[in-house]
Amino acid sequence: MSRAFDFDAPVERRGTDSEKWLRWADRDVLPLWVADMDFAAPPAVVAALRERVEHGVFGYALPDAGHGRAVIGALERSCGWQVEPDWLVWLPGLVCGLTVACRAVGDPGDGVLVTPPVYPPFRRVPSLVDRRLQVASLSGDNVSGWRLDIGALDTVADARTRLLLLCHPHNPVGRAWRRDELEEVLDFAERRDLVVCSDEIHSELLLEPGRPHVPLATLSDAAAARTITLVAPSKTYNVPGLGAAVAIISDPALRARFQRAMAGIVPHVNVLGLLAAKVAWTEGGPWRAELCDYLRGNRDYLAGRVAELPTLTMAPVEATYLAWIDARGWGLPDPAAHVLAHGLGLSDGADFGAPGYLRLNFGCPRTTLAAACDRLAAAASAAV
Secondary structure, three states, X not given: OOOOOXXXXXXXXXXXXXXXHHOOOOOOOEEOOOOOOOOOOOHHHHHHHHHHHHHOOOOOOOOOHHHHHHHHHHHHHHHOOOOOHHHEEEEOOHHHHHHHHHHHOOOOOOEEEEOOOOOHHHHHHHHHOOOEEEEOOOEEEOOOEEEOOHHHHHHHOOOOEEEEEEEOOOOOOOOOOOHHHHXXXXXXXXXXXXXXXXXXXXXXXXXXXXXXXXXXXHOOHHXXXXXXXXXXXXXXXXXXXXXXXXXXXXXXHHHHHHHHHHOOOOOOOOHHHHHXXXXXXXXXXXXXXXXXXXXXXXXXXHHXXXXXXXXOEEOOOOEOOEEEEXXXXXXXXXXXXXXXXXXXXXXXXXXXXXXXXXXXXXXXXXXXXXXXXXXXXXXXXXXX
16 A cells, blocks of 8 residues: 555654653664654644744644644544534643642542553552542453453542543553443442543544444433543654543533643644644644554564564554553563663553553564564563
8 A cells, every 4th residue: 555654764762852862872772662653743743833833923822723623523433423613621641630630629538430451641640739539440351351340439539539440442451442342431420429531532543444433422411420530642643742622521510620730830833733733633634544553563663573473472562652561471579670771761651550561662663663673572581
């Protein structure tokens, strides 16, 4: 298939301000850890930013109707969700949205449920705003499949639980929760009278052709009334450093609580972040389609290479560009340190609440991924 965009082209990130590549800048390490792809952003985004920079004035920015239409149009195209403009609350980042949600719902000492293994800020944020972290782990594994454990959620929840943080699609296990699974989550939230903050930042990165994302808030009017949905262009269009996200909250009272929790703490989205979000969501569709196809190829290549290593398993990746690898078969206390010694920088599963696992970011040119797989194979060989 001919491509309009070249995802094989390497982009030199050494010597730049890249957190990803600076971490081991003095060593021969391929860094495939943080969720930051090694692809240039869509050309339309780059061109719009270049033109805006030439303007030369970078004052305070506010989203206008055009920014709102960009979000609304993207959601309607990708998953058929019809969102009203006044439901949108702009934020300078998705993790900021998680923090605000924890501040907005309940009181100090109230419980916040999380389902590890999960994106580290889910586990870190509640205590930063005087909330009680309540852990109800996913069930399953890389072989049998990962599942939300409603029984565990019911067991852990108590009379002071107020909020559930849902990762959908899930980082790091790669699940895109099905409608029936989401209906079980909604039933649980209704029984317990919980607000659900649903992180849907990877919702445009479903890798199964023809399978749409199902936002939790679209299940029913009742679901929407108790849901804070967080979206951003950062992961899909590789603009995380520009800091722009949106909370979608249809219930006026819940939205007012969320906005009060922002007051005096959360800054406006910066002018370049707003522009990148608008252009990505309005003009980035063809680029995203080719990206997902390329990532699908990377996923399949990586899965094939991992399958050759009997001491490792990899979860099926339905969405995201993140592979969840079980290295507990190595019997090592620190698999991340072990692969690092073989020149591969991966995320430590302990940070997600699952020691013995590794997370690998395959959002990179195929040649980089092949070199990473060679290093992973060498690490596996040395571990046995």
